[in-house]
Amino acid sequence: MFRRFTNRPEQGVTITVDGREISAKATDSVAAAMFAAGITTCRTTVVDARARGPYCMMGVCFDCLVIVDGIGSRQGCMTRVRDGMVVESQKGRREIGR
Amino acid sequence: MTEPYLPEICDFAVIGAGPAGMAAAATAASLGLSTVVLDEQPAPGGQIYRGITEAAAATRTVLGADYERGRELVDALAASGATYCPGSTVFDVSPAGEIAFLLDGQPRLLPARRILAATGGQERPFPIEGWTLPGVMTAGAAQILLKQADLVPSGKIVLAGTGPLLWLLAAQILGAGGTIALILDTTPKRNWLAALRHLPRFLASPYAVKGLSLLARVRRSVKVIFGVSHLRAVGEEQLRAVAYRTSGGETTIQADTLLLHQGVVPSLHLPDTLGCRIVWNEEQRAFQPEADCWGATCVDHVAVAGDGAGIGGAQAAALRGRLAAWDAAHRLGRINRPQRDRLAARDLAALERDLAARRFLDVLYEPLSRFRVPTGDTIVCRCEEVPADRIEALIAQGVLGPNQLKFFVRCGMGPCQGRLCGLTVTEMFAAARGISPAEIGYYRLRTPIKPVTVAEMASLPFGEQADKAVVRL
Numbered sequence: 316m317f318r319r320f321t322n323r324p325e326q327g328v329t330i331t332v333d334g335r336e337i338s339a340k341a342t343d344s345v346a347a348a349m350f351a352a353g354i355t356t357c358r359t360t361v362v363d364a365r366a367r368g369p370y371c372m373m374g375v376c377f378d379c380l381v382i383v384d385g386i387g388s389r390q391g392c393m394t395r396v397r398d399g400m401v402v403e404s405q406k407g408r409r410e411i412g413r
Numbered sequence: 414m415t416e417p418y419l420p421e422i423c424d425f426a427v428i429g430a431g432p433a434g435m436a437a438a439a440t441a442a443s444l445g446l447s448t449v450v451l452d453e454q455p456a457p458g459g460q461i462y463r464g465i466t467e468a469a470a471a472t473r474t475v476l477g478a479d480y481e482r483g484r485e486l487v488d489a490l491a492a493s494g495a496t497y498c499p500g501s502t503v504f505d506v507s508p509a510g511e512i513a514f515l516l517d518g519q520p521r522l523l524p525a526r527r528i529l530a531a532t533g534g535q536e537r538p539f540p541i542e543g544w545t546l547p548g549v550m551t552a553g554a555a556q557i558l559l560k561q562a563d564l565v566p567s568g569k570i571v572l573a574g575t576g577p578l579l580w581l582l583a584a585q586i587l588g589a590g591g592t593i594a595l596i597l598d599t600t601p602k603r604n605w606l607a608a609l610r611h612l613p614r615f616l617a618s619p620y621a622v623k624g625l626s627l628l629a630r631v632r633r634s635v636k637v638i639f640g641v642s643h644l645r646a647v648g649e650e651q652l653r654a655v656a657y658r659t660s661g662g663e664t665t666i667q668a669d670t671l672l673l674h675q676g677v678v679p680s681l682h683l684p685d686t687l688g689c690r691i692v693w694n695e696e697q698r699a700f701q702p703e704a705d706c707w708g709a710t711c712v713d714h715v716a717v718a719g720d721g722a723g724i725g726g727a728q729a730a731a732l733r734g735r736l737a738a739w740d741a742a743h744r745l746g747r748i749n750r751p752q753r754d755r756l757a758a759r760d761l762a763a764l765e766r767d768l769a770a771r772r773f774l775d776v777l778y779e780p781l782s783r784f785r786v787p788t789g790d791t792i793v794c795r796c797e798e799v800p801a802d803r804i805e806a807l808i809a810q811g812v813l814g815p816n817q818l819k820f821f822v823r824c825g826m827g828p829c830q831g832r833l834c835g836l837t838v839t840e841m842f843a844a845a846r847g848i849s850p851a852e853i854g855y856y857r858l859r860t861p862i863k864p865v866t867v868a869e870m871a872s873l874p875f876g877e878q879a880d881k882a883v884v885r886l
Contacts, residue, residue, distance in 0.1 A: 316669050317564040320589040321471040340562065342455075342467050347562035355651065356547040361827075362798040366650040368547030370795070370833075372554035373460055374453065375535045375680075377828035378545075378795060388828065388864065392557075395455055 330400040346391035358405040426525035431459020433719025434531035435486040436734030442493035444742040451501040464561035475588040504861035534677040534720035540787040542645040548652025552674035565589040568669030573597035576778040596637040611773035618770030675780040682862040693851035707740035732764040794834040796827020
């Protein structure tokens with residue numbers, strides 16, 4: 316769990332994560348915005364279908380993979396939020412065609 | 414900073430905009446080299462100065478004066494005339510020096526006369542039971558959230574491991590109004606003895622005062638358990654507790670977030686792709702590209718700088734960046750050798766002092782072998798979910814090395830391309846055979862070193878190399 320320690324304005328960016336609307340700062344990565352909203356799990360693994368969340372936040376571990384605007388296996392920690400962005404958690408392997 | 418208008422060919426391409434990359438680019442551009450900085454992040458700073466151009470005043474206060482130093486580097490880069498391209502993900506470099514990268518989802522090629530890999534480091538893998546559970550992250554990850562998103566961990570927070578970053582992060586969490594339930598220090602006690610001979614040079618450096626005051630500040634308000642020899646993250650689909658063992662027995666503590674850290678190691682993917690020879694550094698227990706004091710590698714047109722050239726921290730990174738830039742200016746004919754040596758003399762001396770002071774930290778914070786060589790069902794390869802006992806069994810059966818291991822269990826073949834298991838696998842082989850990791854070697858790394866779609870690759874403009882590859886002579 317994480318909370319913001321400054322009261323900087325959120326600058327009105329809203330994204331949806333698995334259908335739920337969350338607000339974010341314009342400079343947030345998708346993974347950071349999810350943490351701020353209390354979401355710690357972003358996918359299930361390919362082999363054993365176990366829950367995973369972001370681990371390194373710097374593009375190394377690839378555990379933060381999510382589906383962003385219909386495109387699978389995007390690194391949540393390396394992708395900046397955009398107003399209206401649609402994020403889905405990725406269940407298992409990336410689906411063919413997205 | 415100028416708009417990212419890319420020249421047909423540049424003199425000096427710098428990959429990475431951390432302290433090394435920023436210092437190198439600013440110096441090279443000031444010497445008249447056409448310089449391009451390609452960086453994956455949306456803003457300059459690398460990991461150490463992450464978010465420096467965007468951070469709120471309150472965040473900068475929490476991060477302190479060392480963080481503010483990043484400003485000077487960003488300002489120097491902006492004033493230098495170097496072309497800065499944020500959001501540029503380098504995924505391949507041809508032997509001729511054509512850099513292939515994605516910018517806004519578009520693949521591009523940039524030929525460069527000289528290339529500086531300044532891609533920094535990453536945290537050393539910390540494979541303990543349960544380290545794949547949501548709620549377990551690296552200390553660096555929590556620090557990135559602090560720097561870039563003004564997020565401080567809340568709930569029951571446990572920090573575990575060894576190394577300066579653990580203490581720095583603890584101080585920063587406290588500074589941001591967070592609370593820490595417990596710090597579990599895994600530094601082996603015998604390391605102190607080994608580190609003693611490096612203590613005088615450490616005490617003579619600015620690191621000593623900073624480090625000691627940091628330790629004092631954290632220990633005043635957080636409970637610290639020293640001599641932790643076993644660690645386990647407990648939970649099913651989410652971290653619930655942390656179990657740890659000391660000479661006094663095993664204890665379990667409820668936890669919402671476990672932040673792990675046991676040092677930083679160089680990122681190898683780009684230097685390896687560039688053809689640099691990768692060698693083992695016994696003092697830092699990590700692989701790094703072989704390079705001289707200018708960062709020059711065995712590949713004529715390639716240099717390395719910053720933590721990617723061997724861990725030295727932010728100050729050393731900036732120094733190494735400048736040294737690489739002066740050497741580049743010399744090699745490209747802008748300055749002669751005596752000019753280079755004159756310009757670099759002070760930085761060379763400073764670098765030597767800095768690295769000598771840090772040896773104490775390398776020895777003191779060398780992680781316990783148990784935390785480098787996992788056993789049982791602890792996951793080694795997070796992507797392909799390969800546990801330690803399967804790897805142990807294959808090693809016992811005579812698998813030749815890390816590369817052959819891939820064929821049997823796909824270890825290191827997932828999306829992270831071995832970044833989170835490479836060192837562990839090498840250390841496991843070395844431990845089982847009783848030889849140095851230097852003799853085992855590292856994974857052979859493959860391009861593309863960052864995810865890129867076939868469609869993106871196919872839309873690359875054809876270069877001379879590509880023509881040669883398909884035209885029969």
